[in-house]
Amino acid sequence: MNAPLSHSASTAAFPAGFLFSQSNLQDYVDCRRRFLLRYVFNVAWPGLESEPALESERFMRLGERFHRLAQQYFIGAPPEALESSIREDELLQWWGQFARFASGLRQSMFISPELTVSAPLEDHRLLAKFDLVLMNEAGKFIIYDWKTARRRPRRERLIERMQTHVYPYLLARCGAGLHHGEAIPPESIELIYWFPEFPDQPERITYSAARFQADHALLTNLVREIKQAVGNLSEAQLADPPGGEAFDSAFPMTTQIERCAYCVYRSLCNRGERAGDFGAEAAESELEDFEVHIDFEQVAEIAF
Amino acid sequence: MGLPLNASIFLEGPAGSGKTTAAVARLMHWLELGTPGEAILLLAPQRTLASPYESALRSPQAVAGGYVQALTVGGLAQRMIDLFWPMIAAQAGFADPYSPPTFLTLETAQYYMAHCLRPLLDEGLFDSVNITRNRLYSQLLDNLNKTAVVGFPLSEVGQRLKSAWVGEPGQLRVYDDVQTAVDLFRRFCLEHNFLDFSLQIEIFRQHLWPLEACRSHLFSTYRHLIYDNVEEDIPIAHDLIREWMPQFDSALLIYDWDGGYRRFLGADPESGYALKELCDSSIQFETPLVAAPQVQSLARRLSKALSPRRAQVGEDEQNASVAFEAVEFDLHLFFPQMLDWVCERIEQLVHGEGYPASEIVVLAPFLSDALRFSLTERLAALNIPTRSHRPSRALREEPAVHCLLTLAVLAHPEWGILPTKFDVAYAFMQAFEGLDLVRAQLLAEIVYRQKDGLPALSSFEAIRPEVQERITFLIGERYERLRRWLTRTAERNDEFDHFLSRLFGEVLSQPGFGFHAGLDAGRAAAGLIESTRKFRWVAGATFDSSGAPLGKEYLLMVQEGLIAAQYLPAWQTPTQEAVLLAPAYTFLMSNQPVEVQFWLDIGSRAWSERLSQPLTHPYVLSRAWPPGRLWTDIDEQAAEEESLYRLVLGLLRRCRRKIYLGLSEYNEQGFEQRGRLLTVFQRALQSAQATEKRSG
């Protein structure tokens, strides 16, 4: 969603209008250099993310299809029609689990699939796109996030993801519109990661005022830190991307070298030739954040 | 702002009178009062036109809440098809309603148009039409789009074109061929679940809009409407809003007088203006806020010269010279002299008078790559940066793309494509860091062979030692690494885009190779790989069943200019301090006023004449044109006058201070010229002089 940042030498400041999200913040947390390359210099670098490429792509597209089916289901498409459009066995199995699980949710008092919200943070905005938000009979607001990973990540791993901080925090800040103009108290918010591959093992994360405060501090500090690091880039650095050592202090490369196997910038950083194995355990944590994003405006729009 | 929140308002006025600024303020006000952002539909005919709203929504001043969606009607149609496909695919006539739809990009639509027509073209279809295949396909797609956006049956295209034709009778056969081609393409799309732009619009209109589930989803999701630049949108969008209006709690429609620049894409200002009658109230913003008084005065004078019936000269009749304070021109014999003059003036403005470069725009009716290059070079020599509506090279002309495709051909000798020696040398030069063209040619000369009509690369080891030394052992080592990699990887039978990604990541962008630190190479490679991936996703199944190599077909399409013809997005952001070089209509649709405009070559006919389009017709295929009426020279002339009137006014309303007119007796190609725009200026100038004389 972000436009490329200018790396003209005229300004070292972050451009107004840059949108922070769980995904770009996670990039920053995982590897400062990746953030620099992807969002400051907007470097397009088409290396493979994982191998075998076709299998990894097939899986990603299944994930996309699953998300679409879930959205179609919650906007009221007949389940039989949706089911008859599924050809792949794996997806059919996910769908079966989903349909059983989701039938009880359709009656919720308030329900909104694919809801995008944003709130000001420092002098930027933080944005999130929820797979589903609903309010149950007990008045709880639940954010569901569908995770189509083949392995179920450990709870600790999920808890430390930026998504776990950003989603409930943003719902607490933006919820008034969903709640007749009243703010949603953090205690009424829950985030559930639901895995079609492991339907009986959802991960529930409850929220509280204390966690809201902590997340506010965490996210504000992170955004400040990033802005400062970008602001400190010299004009010479900005004019001559992406270099190596010049960025080592503010935007160092990750010390967890195994990450690089699943990163497209591998060759730019001299961190290897071959992409990592899609089936390996490490792949799950590196690739779980596939952001399902189809830019509809790019496709078949009549060009002037 | 003070108007009730649940009102529907039609806000109209000339460009530059503050309408969009007011609409942005109203949007922000809605949000502050608690209107959920996700309940607001922000509609525009083209994404660039929504950018003032998007900038405001991205600012920290916008309150926390749901995100306001900016959409075009095309984007909305595609989303709805994607969501409700299982409920409409069968009744819409798709052969395989249980498989998902495939949305065609312009590139893939052109490809399939070519695919459908190839056998018929060989049999003589369109044999009397002398235009490139590329233009032929795009005009046919344009016809399909016109039927959808205007809303008449596809089966009537040929007949409508024929019934308006007054020239050579031979052309009537061409229109029959047009009908054959578009029918064939439509059948092909329905058979394969393909949706080009025209089919998306048609399916949305005919099957989704009447579908209860779709309507209730749209009506419950969007409660408020902001619709800017109504005059630039297609009639089918206006029809949709006409029916949708009663459902919105509030609406704000914004209409620019004298707009309609996208008419040749189907824009219909008249059907847009008719939406006014559905609004509770209408407001007019008449005071120009952008143009200085002298520019306004010039606009009035020129509009009188262009269209005496519409213009009012008004208060400055007595002081006619004011208008011409806003304009400066100089006559040159030849085109390059005019360019020199333009650049000198720009230098004076930037370095002498301190104008920001971003406040200057150089406009031409069409901006050829050669013209853009000349201007960029001249201004660079004067230390003035430029930016353009697009980079100077198409994707397929990028050196990195050339290199990747040449190496792909060498890795797949079975395709039987033979690159030239120079192609191979040029690819080597890109592939290896520090290799100059002379040594690249030497290397290619020795290692590149054609065996039994197939390309092959021999080993560096086999080269004589003294020549190895000349090429250098370092290059030799890298060459061997590349050669072995090509042989090994080709055996894996990867998908073409995966092959290219791997070639990029495992070899060419590794240390010692040419793409390692080259961001431009990375960007070009990314563009190519994305294009090949989309091509595979759309066309892959066709190739799987025929067993033909997709990579080879892709390459042939590149050679035909059908794909990889798009331009990579420019590096620069719009805020960059640089002079903008753009075609006049592109500048208008960016809707960003500037201090100073340069209009190049105002003697050129291209300022008023429309592009020659032998297979389609923007006016005849519009809603306003009664089927059966002949399109005569008088109509052509009236259309030219009308579009020049709108263009000139549109440009002046987006100019704060001054325009400079570049005039050369001979054009870029060396022909003498005397177009309508020049005549209009002369007429306005003479009338001003006469007025001055009269008033003493």
Ligand code: SF4
């Ligand atoms: S390759 Fe490694 S160091 Fe480089 S950006 Fe990626 S994760 Fe960071």
